Amino acid sequence: MALVSEFLSQLTLSHSGEREPLYPTVVPVRDFDPARDAARLEAALKVKGVDEQTVIDILTRRTYEQRREIAFDYERIAKKDLTVALKGALSGSLEALMLGLMKSPTQYDASMLNGAMKGLGTDEETLNEIVCSRNNEELAQIKAVYREMFKKDLEKDVAGDTSGDFAKLLLALIQNKRDEPSNVVEYQQIDDDARSLYEAGVKRKGTDVTVWIAIMTQRSVPHLQRVFERYMSYSPYDMKESIMKEVKGDLEKSFLTLVECVENKQLYFANRLNEAMKTKGAKEKVLTRIMVSRCEVDLMKIRNQFKKQHKRSLYQTIVEHTKGDYQMALLSLCGGDD
Incomplete structure (x- = not known):
């Protein structure tokens, strides 16, 4: 029954009332052995110089649920929290990406929103991207997880950090007033x-x-x-x-x-990714945020829209505009060339 409910949770209702599958690039790996993965990670993080490739191979090709099992076994084997170990061993954009993968999609969205409003100034771009692109159910889950993680109310934080009609628009979306799709055309x-x-x-x-x-x-x-x-x-x-x-x-x-x-939500994200890689120095925060948050949702469709709209593949564009271990991690999340 647990497997059935997990499968059903991966489906969403289309407006015709039928269940519409997601289009992820990261799917559950077959012959999954969390203890083996945990042992490989411990060796990779312990070695002098850190074996980043092994970390990338494991964490970018497992789903969040599988990563969670690996983290449980890692703590049992290494007597250390996997997130803490990743923080100590990695740095920069690769660290941000890997730490993002250790959160559930909802936890990741909540932490991105919190980060956008932390300290002086507000990152309106991140607020805008997340709040305006998530559906009722996703926003309701984000609000609940936000309160759980930060002991604060998302609506109050948004109201305190934004103003005017921009604030009214974001708050109207966060309040989940959108009608659910119906088969009746009005x-x-x-x-x-x-x-x-x-x-x-x-x-x-x-x-x-x-x-x-x-x-x-x-x-x-x-x-x-x-x-x-x-x-x-x-x-x-x-x-x-x-x-x-x-x-x-x-x-x-x-x-x-x-x-x-x-x-066309997938085209929106494809254009955001293209925009993030237009300039010489890729906007790595935007790249990381979209690749991490969509890889188990609809990144396959985003890839297709990217190729259609920009006449080149997302994979090749990542190759051209990023480098090193960070590039390898992004390419792995991308899941292949088109």
């Missing part, structure tokens, strides 16, 4: 919402942002996909063009992220 509601978006923005002088926030954070994803199509019959611009004309700054970025994730 044609009148679609038309009403499309017209409301137009009348609250492009049609008038000044934007009624509250209308935009309400519709974009409360309607289901399939409904919004139809709304954005219908919107074109009212507006001379598509939804993204309208956003760029009407609002600026963090609010603009959040609305754009929301629209892009509604239209």
Whole structure:
């Protein structure tokens, strides 16, 4: 029964009510032996100079559940916490990636959000990416885990670290007000919402942002996909063009992220990865965050979208823009060339 429930937890409901499988690049390894992996890790971390390749081979090719079993056996064998051992043996981007893999996807999201609001200044880019791209269930889990890990309330932290309409948008998403997908297509509601978006923005002088926030954070994803199509019959611009004309700054970025994730979430992440590797020095924090958080979710689909959109594979782009052990870890998470 445990295996059945674990399998079912890997599935999500599509808007047609059918179960839709995930598209991970990291899947459970066959003939899994946590004690053997733990012993190999102990030897790799103990050796002078550290055997990074063995660490990469094991941790990037096991699922979170398997890594958790390895960590249990590692502590039994080495009398030391595996996370502590990794911190002591690794450094830089490779360390950040490996420590990320030792958390569950929800714990990782919660820790990224906490890090984005820690200390002076706020990393709006990280807040925006995570909050605007996760669904109701994921956000509910993140809130619960955030409280568990940091003894603080995510909503209160976001409200304290952001302001204005940007804060209102993020908080509306965190409050899980979005409708669940339905098999019933509400044609009148679609038309009403499309017209409301137009009348609250492009049609008038000044934007009624509250209308935009309400519709974009409360309607289901399939409904919004139809709304954005219908919107074109009212507006001379598509939804993204309208956003760029009407609002600026963090609010603009959040609305754009929301629209892009509604239209094609995997393409959104593919574009984020491409953007992170455009410049000479790759934005390793962004690369790590997306590769770690999506490798057990939909990285295979992100890879496909990357190739389609940018005419080269994600694998080859990683080869061109990163180096060393960090590159090897990313390539392993990537799961192959296209």
